[in-house]
Amino acid sequence: MKDKVRLVEVLFFGGLLFVILFSILPLFNVSLPESIPNILYLLVEFLAFIVALIFFFKIDRKQKLWLGWFFVLLGFFIYLLSDFLGIFFKLENAQMLKLVSFILNFVALLLFIIFISNSLRVRLSFNENFLLVINAILLFVLILQVGILPTLLNRSMLLEDKIINILFLLGDYMLLVVFMILFLTITTHFWGGEIAKNYYLLTLSIALLSISNLIFSYILGSYELFKIDRIIYLGGYMIIAYSIVKEGALQEV
């Protein structure tokens, strides 16, 4: 099983490297039809999804956490679908699917928190809760400052766009909050265990997606430079796929 995981690591790393390479080629005045990096990007994403799917079937379906991993995988699938529709059919609304993908990730994290706390009958201590509340408030202030207020005060924006933007922001915010709760729960209870490593990968990559979403949309206005946002999202989803692979591999003794 270790060999298989190693193979997946090499495959994922190689795939991501290729995508990066093809994206920066235009910087060196190498002209390529736009479809080639796009197809490569989709191919690598599809490959990561298939690998994650194969390993997902190894996860013990009798245990409740399986449902959480199912939502994670579904989120990945929706993201893949939105990329596919966006690149091949140039659908503008494909972006909306990304919101669905974020929501699914949010649901998955929430499920993990509920199942883990219920199964272990563990609760966070007062100090940990306090830490969480403080962080959540600070994060909210930050998002208010860089995202929500500028969006609301922007006179040139349509009401519809404003609503969508704010929904995205609130989604990101909630995702980051549940990330903090799960991360803290895992850290305080499973420190040093195999399980913890998987959830670290998963939660950190989901947080990475969320944070980069905020950064690219509201802090860096223009980021078209060799499509760095797409690469970072792809990287994030590949880490998610890798955490599914590790979870599947974990089931074998």
Next chain:
Amino acid sequence: MKFPKGKPIYEDTPSALINVKELVAWIHMEKFNGVLEGKVGDITTQILITDGDPRKAFTFTDDTILVQDDEAIETFVTDAMMRVSSISLYVLEDEIIKSLLIRLFINPVLSGDAKIFDSMGMIEKLMERGQIGHIFLDFNTEKLHFLFYDGRYLGYYSEKDGKMRQDEDKINLINYLNSKLGFLMLHIVSLKDLEDLKLPSLRFGEIERNTEFIAEILTSFLNYMVKTYTGVGIYSEKIRKIIEKIYNEHSGIVKDIITMNNGEFLLNGNPNMSWYELVSDFAILIKNINLEISKLWGKKMSDQKYIDVYKDFYERIKSSPEMSQVFSYLNPENLERVGG
């Protein structure tokens, strides 16, 4: 004294002050080498212990042996339990122990009146390297033991007082041998042959009986542990597999008496061992399971779960003093020290 007195850990301590069960368990656990002695009036019992197991025991008065081995140990244990004896414990060096063992478990090379043997030839032979030697001289009034190890003369002791005497220049050895008096027995064996020698293990009688009941309780403890670990609800299947794997890899005596079926342990053999061996092997199995589970759950979580299991189970058995003693070896702190 059948055996020499080594370095005393305690001497002539009233048995009322000593928890003999703890002492026996400690002897096993520490793989003690030495002599355990119990005295009631002029009757003395000496038990020679190597690697934590009793190998030979005598109960004797001045120069008459009353009983030996199991019966002698029984005498020791009964007297100690009835709190009428005084107990001493002496540590002996490995070299002296080995030289004593060959007298007990290997046939003599020479045996007969001392006058018929060439004493210098004997000494020369004993001073050769790579072998262990023991000369026993019986003068009726006194019985002397001269000990040799790997080409070195370790000294001698008299059965009268058991005191080990250094005799570096071999003056006493040569004098006694040259007197040509008494009955002599010479034991020589190579170091390698001694290693191959399988020593009998005696048991500490009453203290070590009752193992079947203990095995039953320990098996149900193991089952309770499995149930709690898998009952956490996350990664149950994986945990069951881990426990099965550790059980299959386990090579101790526990495997002879319990089987694993569908994640449940069943007692199906008669434990034919001392309770201490049983408990310590169970402890090793439990420790290994916990170790493997801590790789999955992390140390904090697995420690916490084991503490929960232990506490809950201890509540059920704490009314039995015997069981609470057994379980003291499985408590989370002691478990850390099991098996090094």
